[in-house]
Amino acid sequence: MNDTTLPMSDTHPMHETHPEKPGYTVVGAGAIGGTLAFALARAGHPVTIVDADHTHVDAIRTHGLVVTRGGTRESAPVTATTPDEFDGPLGRVLLAVKAQATGTALDWIAPRLAPDGYVVSLQNGFNEPLIAHRVGAARTVAAFVNIFADVIEPGVIQDGGAGALVIGEPDGAPVSPRVRDLVADLRSWGPAVASDNVEGFLWAKAGFGAMLAATALADAPMADLIDRHRPAMAALTGEIFAVSDRLGVTLEAFDAFEPHAFRPGADPAARSAAFDRLTAWLRTQTKDRSGIWRDLAVRHRPVEAPTHYTDVFHHAAREGLPTTLLRTVVGGLRQLEGAAHEMSESRLAELDRLARAPAPSLPPNSLDSARAEAVRQWLDAHREDMAADLAAYTSQGSASDDPDALDTCLGWLRGWLDRRLGEPDAEKTLARGETGDILVRRYSARDTTTQDDRPVLLLGHYDTVWPTGTLDSWPFQRDGDRISGPGVFDMKAGLVQAVWALSALDALGLPRPACTVMLNGDEETGSLASQDAIVEEARDSRLAMVFEAAADGAIKTARKGVGLFTVTVTGSEAHAGLDPTAGASAVDELAHQILRLADLRSPDAGTSLNVGVVAGGTRANVTAGHAVARVDVRVATAAEQRRVGAALAALRPVDPRTRLAVTGGWNRPVFERTEGVAALAALARRCAALLGHDLPEASVGGASDGNFVVAEGTPVLDGIGAVGSGAHARSENTSVSGMVTRAALAATVLAALALE
Numbered sequence: 001m002n003d004t005t006l007p008m009s010d011t012h013p014m015h016e017t018h019p020e021k022p023g024y025t026v027v028g029a030g031a032i033g034g035t036l037a038f039a040l041a042r043a044g045h046p047v048t049i050v051d052a053d054h055t056h057v058d059a060i061r062t063h064g065l066v067v068t069r070g071g072t073r074e075s076a077p078v079t080a081t082t083p084d085e086f087d088g089p090l091g092r093v094l095l096a097v098k099a100q101a102t103g104t105a106l107d108w109i110a111p112r113l114a115p116d117g118y119v120v121s122l123q124n125g126f127n128e129p130l131i132a133h134r135v136g137a138a139r140t141v142a143a144f145v146n147i148f149a150d151v152i153e154p155g156v157i158q159d160g161g162a163g164a165l166v167i168g169e170p171d172g173a174p175v176s177p178r179v180r181d182l183v184a185d186l187r188s189w190g191p192a193v194a195s196d197n198v199e200g201f202l203w204a205k206a207g208f209g210a211m212l213a214a215t216a217l218a219d220a221p222m223a224d225l226i227d228r229h230r231p232a233m234a235a236l237t238g239e240i241f242a243v244s245d246r247l248g249v250t251l252e253a254f255d256a257f258e259p260h261a262f263r264p265g266a267d268p269a270a271r272s273a274a275f276d277r278l279t280a281w282l283r284t285q286t287k288d289r290s291g292i293w294r295d296l297a298v299r300h301r302p303v304e305a306p307t308h309y310t311d312v313f314h315h316a317a318r319e320g321l322p323t324t325l326l327r328t329v330v331g332g333l334r335q336l337e338g339a340a341h342e343m344s345e346s347r348l349a350e351l352d353r354l355a356r357a358p359a360p361s362l363p364p365n366s367l368d369s370a371r372a373e374a375v376r377q378w379l380d381a382h383r384e385d386m387a388a389d390l391a392a393y394t395s396q397g398s399a400s401d402d403p404d405a406l407d408t409c410l411g412w413l414r415g416w417l418d419r420r421l422g423e424p425d426a427e428k429t430l431a432r433g434e435t436g437d438i439l440v441r442r443y444s445a446r447d448t449t450t451q452d453d454r455p456v457l458l459l460g461h462y463d464t465v466w467p468t469g470t471l472d473s474w475p476f477q478r479d480g481d482r483i484s485g486p487g488v489f490d491m492k493a494g495l496v497q498a499v500w501a502l503s504a505l506d507a508l509g510l511p512r513p514a515c516t517v518m519l520n521g522d523e524e525t526g527s528l529a530s531q532d533a534i535v536e537e538a539r540d541s542r543l544a545m546v547f548e549a550a551a552d553g554a555i556k557t558a559r560k561g562v563g564l565f566t567v568t569v570t571g572s573e574a575h576a577g578l579d580p581t582a583g584a585s586a587v588d589e590l591a592h593q594i595l596r597l598a599d600l601r602s603p604d605a606g607t608s609l610n611v612g613v614v615a616g617g618t619r620a621n622v623t624a625g626h627a628v629a630r631v632d633v634r635v636a637t638a639a640e641q642r643r644v645g646a647a648l649a650a651l652r653p654v655d656p657r658t659r660l661a662v663t664g665g666w667n668r669p670v671f672e673r674t675e676g677v678a679a680l681a682a683l684a685r686r687c688a689a690l691l692g693h694d695l696p697e698a699s700v701g702g703a704s705d706g707n708f709v710v711a712e713g714t715p716v717l718d719g720i721g722a723v724g725s726g727a728h729a730r731s732e733n734t735s736v737s738g739m740v741t742r743a744a745l746a747a748t749v750l751a752a753l754a755l756e
Helices: 031-042 054-063 099-112 128-135 177-186 198-215 222-228 230-246 268-282 291-299 310-319 324-336 346-356 369-381 383-394 403-421 488-508 531-539 586-598 638-649 675-690 706-711 736-755
Strands: 024-027 047-050 065-069 072-076 079-081 090-095 113-121 140-146 149-153 156-159 164-168 192-194 426-430 436-443 456-461 477-479 482-484 515-521 543-546 555-559 561-570 608-616 626-635 659-668 697-700 716-718 733-735
Touching: 024 031, 024 099, 031 047, 031 065, 031 072, 031 090, 031 149, 031 156, 031 177, 054 079, 090 099, 099 113, 099 128, 113 128, 128 140, 140 177, 140 198, 164 177, 164 198, 177 192, 198 222, 198 230, 198 291, 198 324, 198 346, 222 230, 222 268, 230 268, 230 310, 230 324, 230 346, 291 324, 310 324, 324 346, 324 638, 324 675, 369 383, 369 488, 369 675, 369 736, 383 403, 383 488, 383 736, 403 436, 403 488, 403 515, 456 488, 456 531, 456 706, 482 488, 488 515, 488 733, 488 736, 515 531, 531 706, 543 706, 543 736, 555 675, 555 706, 555 716, 561 586, 561 638, 586 608, 586 626, 626 638, 638 659, 675 716, 675 736, 706 716, 733 736
Parallel strands: 024 047, 024 090, 047 079, 065 156, 090 113, 113 140, 164 192, 456 515, 456 543, 543 716, 555 697
Antiparallel strands: 065 072, 140 164, 149 156, 426 436, 436 515, 477 482, 482 733, 561 626, 561 659, 608 626
16 A cells, blocks of 8 residues: 655656655655654655745755755755645554644545554644544654754754654554564664554653753753753653653653653652753753744744643543643743743743752642531522522623613612622622623622731623523523523623622621622723723732533633724725726725635634624725724733734725725733743632542633733633633523532632632
């Protein structure tokens, strides 16, 4: 079964194929893919390279695939093509694209892959589950690769010295004949081996790779940075290996990396010796900086490290294990995208400081599982009261665009808060004209031992997206445990849970920190009238708990920034039939601009752009003199926000007879997982453990008022509200049991904060 290949270029008349040797298609001819493609081609295997970089492909077609080592350059003839040019089925596929491009590559591979073909993941990170999901486990081959190489110019790979390559079946299955055959062919590169524990190698590399990722925060050789910042490197790998230990993974050593020396609790002397051997080996390598460093400093493109560690973060959250240093590294790399000049060894010094700091924990002998369980039982005994409160609250229509309905709803809330919590120590209402007013209520602390007496901000909104009158056709409904109705998930149940959490602490006599309840009535329309008040309140708060809905049960520790822009084009009108060239069409110009806007999307960097509303012109026979597009932009990092903002500012008309204006701006800043956010998430996980359940965390595309608070420097615990689904849809729902569980979590977190 040979892959179909395109005809060889006449520039390689020396190419002698060996029909008896199997052919391979290498998708992604970067450092890893290019190195292995070169070795296979030199051994006589027919090799087709598929790469999206036209310049790279053209260079390979002209000069062959070139590898340079020790001052010499060697060329191997291969077939090179772009995905659009490729014609034919796929058999043996070596997938070597960046981890974040795996999904896109599989979109192209899956419909072309032969029934008896397979895909080998020669990538960084944990990509086999995604590949198996897309093409089937039977057509997936697992691999671990550690090759020190770089693309130094189009068509040219710099060999970085010896490395490691391990092939196996997914999920630890026994080594199969196809794996043995593949390993035999790949030994044309070097010491490829077969194993039934590829997973152990991948987790070991996740630890080693985290070290290399951390070195990309500064501009210096990897070996030197690892040597100078051993505390950070040990703690960083320790976070990852704590997860692999919990999962029962048997780590495998490779090259000069000895993972067992970096597991939590390892002998310090053994760890020091392992550092010595690792750094000494790194200093023998031709390549002294990581590929991540090169992506930031040379190629100026998004890095793949965040994708590498998605599974690590997921497992850690599920197991309740901290990943403070790893998240700090990933966050630092995101900050450096488009800002490589901000690389600094001070970032590694900060990692050292975090490594030496004690892990956040609940105060000893202060809040135990017995008291947490007492909170849960008390709330469970009041579940029907909670459900009744949500029913009454839902019956108060509160459409964002109906000031009268919002005013009535806020009046109901004020009375309900009095009934449940008693009169506050202080209250103020901030009038907001055409939107809902802002209610601020302050409640004093009780029996606290915390040294930080600033209040905890309990933040929520009472407006919903549902138009006035929706309740007539879709009222509050309960079917056993399930509750549905307009606004129950986003976010009326969240506020009910917050109030009952405070009620539980009061009823049981448990400590409570000072709390400020702040409710705004324009969150669903962007909080334009309440943003300043929220920011001002956040400045004086210890932290904020945002009772927005959970993400499949997960708290939200990162949210995208949101930009709302309007692109307006002014042309000149004319009779489209009598004088078709006299006018300048604003609609035509806007069409050009929409295509430019689409080019700003970057899914791998977490950037989406949607042109959601387009309007223009007056009649079909009139050249349009005016056209407008309304644009929604979501970005995951500040660097992407700067990139998109600069591109929007640089838009210019294609037709010089038209005028172009971009108005609007960034409605909400990026909510990044800061150290403070991570510490709060860790505290919440510990509280969840006291209640007997796990608490995952998630990064989401939607924004909340928590974005403003984090940007102000105040830590946020977001998504601690309702458990359910269907926000902004007629399927919106939550559950009574979820309300009890989530209210108990909020109460336990508040009690823990009172005692920290």
